[in-house]
Amino acid sequence: PMPTVKEIMSRMVHAITEDESIKTAARKLLRGDTNHLVVLDHAGRLVGIVTTYDISKSVVQEGRGGLVKDIMTRQVIRTTMDEHLDIAAQKLERYNISALPVVDRDSRVVGMLTAIDLGKLLERRW
Amino acid sequence: PMPTVKEIMSRMVHAITEDESIKTAARKLLRGDTNHLVVLDHAGRLVGIVTTYDISKSVVQEGRGGLVKDIMTRQVIRTTMDEHLDIAAQKLERYNISALPVVDRDSRVVGMLTAIDLGKLLERRW
Numbered sequence: 001p002m003p004t005v006k007e008i009m010s011r012m013v014h015a016i017t018e019d020e021s022i023k024t025a026a027r028k029l030l031r032g033d034t035n036h037l038v039v040l041d042h043a044g045r046l047v048g049i050v051t052t053y054d055i056s057k058s059v060v061q062e063g064r065g066g067l068v069k070d071i072m073t074r075q076v077i078r079t080t081m082d083e084h085l086d087i088a089a090q091k092l093e094r095y096n097i098s099a100l101p102v103v104d105r106d107s108r109v110v111g112m113l114t115a116i117d118l119g120k121l122l123e124r125r126w
Numbered sequence: 127p128m129p130t131v132k133e134i135m136s137r138m139v140h141a142i143t144e145d146e147s148i149k150t151a152a153r154k155l156l157r158g159d160t161n162h163l164v165v166l167d168h169a170g171r172l173v174g175i176v177t178t179y180d181i182s183k184s185v186v187q188e189g190r191g192g193l194v195k196d197i198m199t200r201q202v203i204r205t206t207m208d209e210h211l212d213i214a215a216q217k218l219e220r221y222n223i224s225a226l227p228v229v230d231r232d233s234r235v236v237g238m239l240t241a242i243d244l245g246k247l248l249e250r251r252w
């Protein structure tokens with residue numbers, strides 16, 4: 001049977017709020033050895049995503065002094081623990097993105113599915 | 127049988143030389159809608175890799191005026207067209223990276239295997 005997201009997702013999530021600086025976001029990405037931060041509001045709900053791609057874009061646009069809200073993506077493509085992995089993988093390919101926040105019914109982030117995690121599938125099937 | 131890299135790799139490769147600026151690298155990443163640039167010498171051989179992660183790191187270190195050679199990774203983890211995908215996927219996971227340049231016998235880059243490409247495998251097997 002097709003595996004689900006919960007079988008390979010990571011529970012490690014790096015988060016930030018939209019009022020923090022771009023530099024703080026860059027520091028968190030570096031410290032987390034990751035390309036993705038979820039942006040949460042003060043009640044812990046998912047309001048955006050900011051990645052190293054967005055930081056790199058701000059370097060082109062010289063937007064030094066900016067805040068996360070100035071560069072983050074608000075329409076977040078997301079997944080759930082029970083979603084089948086072929087569906088989740090299609091989202092990554094269709095939007096050319098490399099991570100999907102995993103959310104529960106209350107839009108709380110419970111994990112992260114990254115494209116790198118898809119490699120775990122190869123250990124089982126062939 | 128276990129698929130090989132050439133079955134799912136992408137032929138699209140975005141390249142830069144080490145003497146170009148960090149800002150030019152950021153511009154090429156943006157234009158290519160990608161997180162990875164291979165760094166080639168003037169004879170077209172692979173000498174490094176620079177990603178949006180490295181650009182983000184340079185924002186933390188305030189290294190504005192720098193060049194690609196100041197931030198690139200020189201020890202490039204790579205793959206070949208005939209490598210089995212389980213081996214290539216293990217490299218991505220072991221080094222926590224999301225792309226492997228695909229090189230031929232003369233160390234020329236012929237493509238790129240990204241973690242996002244691993245999703246293509248799901249379309250076939252289950």
Ligand SMILES: C[S@@+](CC[C@H](N)C(=O)[O-])C[C@H]1O[C@@H](n2cnc3c(N)ncnc32)[C@H](O)[C@@H]1O
Nearest residue numbers: 053073075076077096097098099100159160161
């Ligand atoms: C379209 S991708 C292109 C670069 C590269 N292929 C990658 O995987 O990041 C970069 C953009 O996608 C956005 N992004 C990343 N993950 C996302 C997600 N789960 N939902 C919505 N946007 C996302 C980022 O905010 C960034 O602006």
Ligand SMILES: C[S@@+](CC[C@H](N)C(=O)[O-])C[C@H]1O[C@@H](n2cnc3c(N)ncnc32)[C@H](O)[C@@H]1O
Nearest residue numbers: 033034035179199201202203222223224225226
């Ligand atoms: C260790 S990863 C961590 C961030 C994130 N997980 C990612 O996939 O980029 C970031 C670092 O890996 C390096 N890197 C990316 N692809 C590489 C490759 N194929 N070989 C060697 N280093 C690579 C980049 O230059 C960057 O310094």
